[in-house]
Amino acid sequence: MEIVSVPGAGWCMLCAETVPMQELYGACPKCGSHQVQATGGTEMRVKEIEIE
Numbered sequence: 216m217e218i219v220s221v222p223g224a225g226w227c228m229l230c231a232e233t234v235p236m237q238e239l240y241g242a243c244p245k246c247g248s249h250q251v252q253a254t255g256g257t258e259m260r261v262k263e264i265e266i267e
């Protein structure tokens with residue numbers, strides 16, 4: 216079973232754009248807001264659950 220450690224990207228509500236994410240549920244690297252929804256990482260985690 217593969218482990219995904221880096222989400223990679225998230226959607227910042229304040230910046231209204233996709234930003235690179237250092238960690239899941241981390242802060243936006245541009246504005247520092249925590250109102251960021253992980254996108255790529257979430258999709259990958261869902262795939263893991265489906266496989267299992």
Ligand SMILES: [Zn+2]
Nearest residue numbers: 227230243246
């Ligand atoms: Zn932001």
